[in-house]
Amino acid sequence: MSQFPARAVVDLAAIRGNVSSLAAHAPSAQVMAVVKADAYGHGLVPSARAAVAGGASWLGAAQVSEAVELRRAGIVEPRILTWLYAPGAPLREAIEADVDVTVSAAWALDEVEAAARAAGRTARVQLKVDTGLSRNGATPADLVALLPAALALQAEGVIDVVGLWSHLALADEPTHPTVRLQAQVFGEVLATVEAAGARLEVRHLANSAATLTTPAAHYDLVRPGIAVYGLSPVPQLGGPEEFGLVPAMTVEAELANVKHVHAGSGVSYAHQYVTARDTVLGLVPLGYADGVPRHASGTQDHPGGPVRVGGRTVGVAGRVCMDQVVLDLGPDAAEQAGDTVELFGTGADGGPTAEDWARAAGTISYEIVTRLGARVPRVYVDSEEGA
Ligand SMILES: Cc1ncc(COP(=O)(O)O)c(C=O)c1O
Known part of the structure; x- marks a missing residue:
């Protein structure tokens, strides 16, 4: 044991159990365990492995470097999605590491195209729409505007548009009107994207709070983070035990x-x-x-x-x-x-x-x-x- 006079003891069984509880809350969806920020401080690779053992078929990492690190550690089975990067990011590395890359703007589509051509392999792309958080993601208008270019690249085999997703602003207040409104905008953009000819594999909107409290937001995939580690995303509604979670x-x-x-x-x-x-x-x-x-x-x-x-x-x-x-x-x-x-x-x-x-x-x-x-x-x- 280290000489440092303190430690964080992380129970991998708790992480496995939490993912399995989350899957039970969203029986019609796959689970993406969000492992960004060093798995919320718990340690990226061991936590990711435990989440996969608990039933996560996807891992979510904000930063490209985190996503690539998971593959380098030998995590080959689950799909991995990354979403937060600035121009000049190592997207070629992500594509070569078989990571799904999010596109939130026209410049990002250009960079993914260049990286996929350089890598000589089709990039799996998920489009992110800003349905009301006003953070990352393309506005609905910008997303619809970049769609023809994305589908043209798909026809050429440079990219494959496999997902559409968004993020909620007030999922921790399940009855807040923005939850329904954001889901409505998401549904409208989804209809437009599919009508344009995209054959999506996954649509996703739900973080931990929505996974536990808003079944209408589950779609094909839920994207919990904090609950994977056993903490309640809605402490005002219930502690971990109310949701079958154990702090890890x-x-x-x-x-x-x-x-x-x-x-x-x-x-x-x-x-x-x-x-x-x-x-x-x-x-x-x-x-x-x-x-x-x-x-x-x-x-x-x-x-x-x-x-x-x-x-x-x-x-x-x-x-x-x-x-x-x-x-x-x-x-x-x-x-x-x-x-x-x-x-x-x-x-x-x-x-x-x-x-x-x-x-x-x-x-x-x-x-x-x-x-x-x-x-x-x-x-x-x-x-x-x-x-
Ligand atoms: C895009 C995205 N999806 C999912 C999550 C997971 O959220 P939570 O930890 O509230 O479940 C986060 C975390 O902030 C996020 O940024």
């Missing part, structure tokens, strides 16, 4: 110091926490450089991010620093340096979760797991194998 990541650390201090001791930078009594402080060797949000610092009035120590949970005392945080363990604490504490995990037995940290920091669980720092080792276990 547990972050734990060894206490680096434990000491008795007097009442009235200012704790950490700026002394925004002052001990109310003689007490015992514990030092956790993880800080904002490791992804512990500084916004989850604590004061007397507002406990900071929750940490499980033995059988109890205490809030971070004072400012979160770059490499460390301090806990007020209470006057009777029996902990010693080297004891393991847990920042977040499955939430079983009332322990803290990434969602709890998100609430403490005023953010979403996505940011808690994806920001976990590179120096925190990822350790893989398989709870089904007892590994």
Whole structure:
């Protein structure tokens, strides 16, 4: 084991089980496990393999380099889609690696054409339409405008237009009118694309939230990310257990110091926490450089991010620093340096979760797991194998 005094333990059985739960929520669709951003901080390749073992027949990677890395790691079976790149991206590499490439603009179609010709092989292309998020994707008008060129390249064998897709703005509010409106625009563009002669293999719109709450958005393929890792995309509607999900990541650390201090001791930078009594402080060797949000610092009035120590949970005392945080363990604490504490995990037995940290920091669980720092080792276990 690494000498670093903390780690993220990732349970591959949880990832497999989560994908299988997601597939059960969308029985008529295939599942694309989204593994962008180092699989939401869980580790790209091991997480991708677990997702495939759980039933994902597609993997989604925002960046071209992530998609190519999956193939280089020997992941050959599932289809892989990539979608976020700027002019000059290594599209030839993606095409040679048998990755489906998204086209969201006319310049991108030109670059995919050039890359496919250079590679000497047909590029599988998925068209992305912006149905109302106003982020990536071609507007419906721009998409319809680039369609003749795409279909001409298809007739020539340079590309194969295999998919049409889009992304929802408010999938986490399933009854919000934009969900229905975006689906309606998607349906209209789909009809136009198919009427123009495209023979699409997949149409897709649903992220985790829509996979779990909006069956009308499932089409042929669902594209969950956060739920693959066992976190609820709709915490206001239900926690992971409500959707058959289990958080895959547990972050734990060894206490680096434990000491008795007097009442009235200012704790950490700026002394925004002052001990109310003689007490015992514990030092956790993880800080904002490791992804512990500084916004989850604590004061007397507002406990900071929750940490499980033995059988109890205490809030971070004072400012979160770059490499460390301090806990007020209470006057009777029996902990010693080297004891393991847990920042977040499955939430079983009332322990803290990434969602709890998100609430403490005023953010979403996505940011808690994806920001976990590179120096925190990822350790893989398989709870089904007892590994
Ligand atoms: C295009 C696209 N599809 C799917 C996802 C997965 O979203 P979620 O993690 O909410 O399931 C994302 C993530 O933001 C995305 O950008």
